[in-house]
Amino acid sequence: xxxxxxxxxxxxxxxxxxxxxxxxxxxxxxxxxxxxxxxxxxxxxxxxxxxxxxxxxxxxxxxxxxxxxxxxxxxxxxxxxxxxxxxxxxxxxxxxxxxxxxxxxxxxxxxxxxxxxxxxxxxxxxxxxxxxxxxxxxxxxxxxxxxxxxxxxxxxxxxxxxxxxxxxxxxxxxxxxxxxxxxxxxxxxxxxxxxxxxxxxxxxxxxxxxxxxxxxxxxxxxxxxxxxxxxxxxxxxxxxxxxxxxxxxxxxxxxxxxxxxxxxxxxxxxxxxx
Amino acid sequence: xxxxxxxxxxxxxxxxxxxxxxxxxxxxxxxxxxxxxxxxxxxxxxxxxxxxxxxxxxxxxxxxxxxxxxxxxxxxxxxxxxxxxxxxxxxxxxxxxxxxxxxxxxxxxxxxxxxxxxxxxxxxxxxxxxxxxxxxxxxxxxxxxxxxxxxxxxxxxxxxxxxxxxxxxxxxxxxxxxxxxxxxxxxxxxxxxxxxxxxxxxxxxxxxxxxxxxxxxxxxxxxxxxxxxxxxxxxxxxxxxxxxxxxxxxxxxxxxxxxxxxxxxxxxxxxxxxxxxxxxxxxxxxxxxxxxxxxxxxxxxxxxxxxxxxxxxxxxxxxxxxxxxxxxxx
Numbered sequence: 292x293x294x295x296x297x298x299x300x301x302x303x304x305x306x307x308x309x310x311x312x313x314x315x316x317x318x319x320x321x322x323x324x325x326x327x328x329x330x331x332x333x334x335x336x337x338x339x340x341x342x343x344x345x346x347x348x349x350x351x352x353x354x355x356x357x358x359x360x361x362x363x364x365x366x367x368x369x370x371x372x373x374x375x376x377x378x379x380x381x382x383x384x385x386x387x388x389x390x391x392x393x394x395x396x397x398x399x400x401x402x403x404x405x406x407x408x409x410x411x412x413x414x415x416x417x418x419x420x421x422x423x424x425x426x427x428x429x430x431x432x433x434x435x436x437x438x439x440x441x442x443x444x445x446x447x448x449x450x451x452x453x454x455x456x457x458x459x460x461x462x463x464x465x466x467x468x469x470x471x472x473x474x475x476x477x478x479x480x481x482x483x484x485x486x487x488x489x490x491x492x493x494x495x496x497x498x499x500x501x502x503x504x505x506x507x508x509x510x511x512x513x514x515x516x517x518x519x520x521x522x523x524x525x526x527x528x529x530x531x532x533x534x535x536x537x538x539x540x541x542x543x544x545x546x547x548x549x550x551x552x553x554x555x556x557x558x559x560x561x562x563x564x565x
Numbered sequence: 566x567x568x569x570x571x572x573x574x575x576x577x578x579x580x581x582x583x584x585x586x587x588x589x590x591x592x593x594x595x596x597x598x599x600x601x602x603x604x605x606x607x608x609x610x611x612x613x614x615x616x617x618x619x620x621x622x623x624x625x626x627x628x629x630x631x632x633x634x635x636x637x638x639x640x641x642x643x644x645x646x647x648x649x650x651x652x653x654x655x656x657x658x659x660x661x662x663x664x665x666x667x668x669x670x671x672x673x674x675x676x677x678x679x680x681x682x683x684x685x686x687x688x689x690x691x692x693x694x695x696x697x698x699x700x701x702x703x704x705x706x707x708x709x710x711x712x713x714x715x716x717x718x719x720x721x722x723x724x725x726x727x728x729x730x731x732x733x734x735x736x737x738x739x740x741x742x743x744x745x746x747x748x749x750x751x752x753x754x755x756x757x758x759x760x761x762x763x764x765x766x767x768x769x770x771x772x773x774x775x776x777x778x779x780x781x782x783x784x785x786x787x788x789x790x791x792x793x794x795x796x797x798x799x800x801x802x803x804x805x806x807x808x809x810x811x812x813x814x815x816x817x818x819x820x821x822x823x824x825x826x827x828x829x830x831x832x833x834x835x836x837x838x839x840x841x842x843x844x845x846x847x848x849x850x851x852x853x854x855x856x857x858x859x860x861x862x863x864x865x866x867x868x869x870x871x872x873x874x875x876x877x878x879x880x881x882x883x884x885x886x887x888x889x890x891x892x893x894x895x
Contacts, residue, residue, distance in 0.1 A: 367837030
């Protein structure tokens with residue numbers, strides 16, 4: 292059947308709540324006009340009326356279709372406008388787009404997740420998805436790094452996950468602040484604390500490009516194979532449809548072929564960390 | 566492939582009548598050569614057949630420079646006449662991008678469906694024509710609905726699609742299939758002569774695949790040297806029959822305006838945090854060649870450069886991509 296949908300037209304969603312996560316990061320709770328489902332790791336284009344549109348991977352559970360949470364760091368013009376929004380306004384959503392995490396490939400394995408900064412947003416959605424299939428997984432270890440303790444987002448998440456059997460979490464910060472009693476150092480330093488059965492494991496990396504680069508290098512040193520490492524790439528995904536060309540990375544359209552790739556798919560593509 | 570023929574006079578008269586129900590665009594002469602223009606009865610006799618090529622490419626009929634894509638518009642049925650095969654082939658890759666099964670663009674599809682594409686076989690070449698080097702013939706055998714050869718007062722029509730066949734049967738019900746071997750071999754002779762001209766004009770120019778290999782392996786120095794004359798004006802991408810990158814601009818009421826964009830413009834790849842993989846001029850310059858000869862061939866069946874040579878003609882820095890490829894092939 293011919294698909295008659297206008298691919299450029301967003302559906303409407305009411306902004307029902309705005310949660311402060313850190314000085315620069317807020318989570319927007321949206322109720323779409325109709326049920327909205329996505330696979331964890333897929334992204335949406337979220338628009339502020341008349342201002343602009345930007346790509347975000349939802350941070351909420353893919354099992355919930357009536358509500359959607361999107362965690363946004365204030366980085367540019369559109370996100371700055373988003374941060375000024377108050378509950379009650381309408382926002383536009385297009386998507387979901389792209390290829391998410393292939394959760395089925397994680398079954399029977401240990402899952403190591405390396406997150407940095409706002410990269411924890413897609414990871415939170417992944418964690419919700421993994422939580423729903425805990426019986427099919429060996430264990431899930433989350434290593435998360437942020438600049439300072441104040442920049443650390445989803446604070447209640449860690450305490451909750453640590454109570455779940457098979458889940459372990461570790462946090463580190465680059466810069467100490469009073470009251471912090473966890474690790475200090477870059478996120479890869481947390482990898483010295485954990486023990487994985489690497490042969491029966493997959494690793495997921497999501498964060499700023501520099502962290503993704505060094506995270507991947509460290510995982511390879513630990514013995515992870517290139518196809519065991521899943522990267523969530525971030526480029527200028529403008530249309531989400533594999534058409535506008537802005538997110539082209541080598542022969543891939545990140546918006547359509549990704550944003551989740553294995554390192555083996557990308558290793559020969561130049562400038563992937565830029 | 567089936568051919569039919571009619572008298573040129575009969576063809577011109579039919580066009581005059583068709584103008585009452587169709588918007589017709591054809592390649593007609595202007596101060597700088599020829600270009601697609603909306604046809605008026607007075608211009609029918611001026612339509613250029615068999616001579617490459619209109620100054621601008623075909624894509625703007627299907628991808629306007631700027632359009633509101635959130636509002637759907639009815640497109641009047643159109644006939645486009647005088648399209649060289651480099652432009653027809655350019656449309657093949659645009660079809661792959663805009664009519665893909667996951668996200669078909671309904672505005673683009675409507676324009677495609679409401680347009681009859683009448684190509685014209687090239688007899689003779691222009692200075693920068695090099696379609697054959699990329700395995701594209703100077704005459705259409707697919708994608709277009711019909712192709713025309715104007716020969717000695719006769720219009721020979723090659724019927725390519727069912728849509729084209731329907732058009733000919735409706736407009737020229739008396740036209741019979743052309744079986745005259747003498748005329749058919751005259752057409753073949755013209756094809757052969759044009760192919761010979763293309764081959765000799767582009768001797769030494771690497772083919773499409775080889776160009777991809779050479780472009781991938783080219784040194785930073787080469788890109789730096791050749792990009793020195795590039796002013797990032799985007800003329801090459803604007804005029805290209807296969808470049809289709811765009812920008813989405815938000816308007817109040819959640820409307821979106823789609824505007825043609827180009828990887829040659831600074832900021833094309835910039836993300837919100839300021840990172841920009843194509844910030845440096847030579848990287849942007851290289852990007853266009855990598856896209857056309859290395860990346861798109863890995864992704865699409867159709868060719869991403871059809872050898873029309875317009876980018877060479879349009880460049881105000883007088884950058885000739887074929888000279889770069891010849892240098893690489895040395």
